[in-house]
Amino acid sequence: MLHSHNRIYLILFFIFVFPANLLQAAERPNFLIIFTDDQGINDVGCYGSEIPTPNIDQLAKEGLLFRQYYSASSICTPSRFGILTGRNPSRSQDQLLGALMFMSQVDKNRGIQPGETTIAEVLQQNGYQTALIGKWHLGHGAKTFLPTSHGFDLFRGHTGGCIDYFTMTYGNIPDWYHNQRTVSENGYATDLITEEAEHFLKSQQTEEKPFFLFLSYNAPHFGKGWSPGDQRPINIMQPRGSDLKRVGNIQDKVRREFAAMTVALDDGIGRVMTSLKNNGLDENTLVIFMTDHGGSYVYGGSNQPFRGAKASLFEGGIRVPCIMRWPGKIQAATETSEVTWALDLFPSICHFANINTDGLTLDGLNLSDLLTQKTSVGTREFFWQLGPHKELKRGRWTALRQGDWKYIQNEEGEEFIFDLKSDPYEKQNQITNQTGKLNILQKRRDELVNELSSSIKK
Numbered sequence: 001m002l003h004s005h006n007r008i009y010l011i012l013f014f015i016f017v018f019p020a021n022l023l024q025a026a027e028r029p030n031f032l033i034i035f036t037d038d039q040g041i042n043d044v045g046c047y048g049s050e051i052p053t054p055n056i057d058q059l060a061k062e063g064l065l066f067r068q069y070y071s072a073s074s075i076c077t078p079s080r081f082g083i084l085t086g087r088n089p090s091r092s093q094d095q096l097l098g099a100l101m102f103m104s105q106v107d108k109n110r111g112i113q114p115g116e117t118t119i120a121e122v123l124q125q126n127g128y129q130t131a132l133i134g135k136w137h138l139g140h141g142a143k144t145f146l147p148t149s150h151g152f153d154l155f156r157g158h159t160g161g162c163i164d165y166f167t168m169t170y171g172n173i174p175d176w177y178h179n180q181r182t183v184s185e186n187g188y189a190t191d192l193i194t195e196e197a198e199h200f201l202k203s204q205q206t207e208e209k210p211f212f213l214f215l216s217y218n219a220p221h222f223g224k225g226w227s228p229g230d231q232r233p234i235n236i237m238q239p240r241g242s243d244l245k246r247v248g249n250i251q252d253k254v255r256r257e258f259a260a261m262t263v264a265l266d267d268g269i270g271r272v273m274t275s276l277k278n279n280g281l282d283e284n285t286l287v288i289f290m291t292d293h294g295g296s297y298v299y300g301g302s303n304q305p306f307r308g309a310k311a312s313l314f315e316g317g318i319r320v321p322c323i324m325r326w327p328g329k330i331q332a333a334t335e336t337s338e339v340t341w342a343l344d345l346f347p348s349i350c351h352f353a354n355i356n357t358d359g360l361t362l363d364g365l366n367l368s369d370l371l372t373q374k375t376s377v378g379t380r381e382f383f384w385q386l387g388p389h390k391e392l393k394r395g396r397w398t399a400l401r402q403g404d405w406k407y408i409q410n411e412e413g414e415e416f417i418f419d420l421k422s423d424p425y426e427k428q429n430q431i432t433n434q435t436g437k438l439n440i441l442q443k444r445r446d447e448l449v450n451e452l453s454s455s456i457k458k
């Protein structure tokens with residue numbers, strides 16, 4: 001039997017010399033979220049697109065492909081707020097229900113506020129190394145809005161909704177950051193983001209901490225060039241000539257340009273996955289590929305056969321491609337039609353990182369059993385809201401999915417009810433023959449609007 005002093009020394013040894021969190025650190029997984037911009041469900045090869053995306057398709061061959069996965073919004077800023085906070089964007093302090101505009105004076109004072117808790121912050125506090133590479137779009141006026149103020153050890157990328165792919169400026173304003181400072185870079189934005197990710201992954205070989213990398217490509221979103229004649233920024237497609245040749249079979253000019261920007265993105269994803277493997281990290285990393293919302297037809301995207309697009313709440317705006325890959329944990333080459341959304345990532349990641357989320361108000365579910373054992377997540381209820389946006393001439397939308405039923409009210413006040421089980425492409429509006437259902441869903445929508453806005457953190 002140990003002498004009581006010895007026993008105390010032994011206990012102290014285990015607490016201080018052999019800390020439990022070091023043991024856990026070796027076992028805890030890394031997380032890599034590959035987040036693309038305005039890439040619709042018909043803009044990914046393995047979902048049926050004519051655009052070749054062999055590297056994204058490879059993720060599906062090695063992982064789980066989601067058929068009913070939703071983004072938190074059909075617009076960039078609220079979608080990003082949702083995925084990073086695990087909370088419905090309607091709960092955001094600044095009511096981030098539309099796109100933050102880089103040139104707007106009002107939006108210099110709006111963004112993700114210091115009181116909001118991000119997944120990066122929680123992981124950082126629990127011993128993870130955290131990085132955001134690429135697009136932010138959650139605030140750009142003050143340091144308090146930058147990723148480094150919201151849990152990211154490293155930020156390399158841009159704060160606005162898009163960038164000139166060749167000059168790393170928004171129009172003619174520099175918007176390429178290294179942490180809290182703008183830096184000048186030459187190259188092609190998609191490649192710079194890829195190279196930065198490769199650099200980060202290489203550094204992880206010798207890093208004791210597990211990592212969380214939010215790899216947020218701006219592609220295949222249009223670029224923001226500068227019109228010298230008008231002296232103002234303009235939206236332009238920015239493919240490279242060499243990439244255009246690879247998709248020369250696509251007849252429509254804008255679609256071809258979008259496809260060229262998409263193949264460059266897919267190359268980048270391939271390089272990042274190679275880097276993950278070459279650095280011996282891929283077995284212990286959960287890789288999540290998804291897009292921020294549906295594509296815009298004006299700029300070459302496609303959500304066929306689903307109805308609607310970016311900035312609408314029909315399925316085409318919010319039902320997005322999503323693939324998760326984790327060798328040995330998630331079965332390869334599988335699919336699921338379980339109804340899930342971006343807000344499920346926060347609690348799922350915390351589960352795998354062994355972090356307690358008690359005390360946080362989260363709007364998603366832990367998907368760990370679905371991922372590793374294909375357990376059903378049951379019936380879900382999702383609510384989306386888009387705010388009016390004068391500059392972009394957009395109005396307010398709300399939508400509610402309850403089980404297979406979906407209610408939508410669009411910016412003109414028109415209402416729709418669809419049974420997604422029999423009508424996933426939202427062709428049969430059942431507003432006249434489902435009046436009972438209409439009343440239930442309208443009432444629940446009203447409740448959620450009030451409940452979520454009253455829960456805003458002050």
Ligand SMILES: [Ca+2]
Binds near residue numbers: 221292
């Ligand atoms: Ca977007």
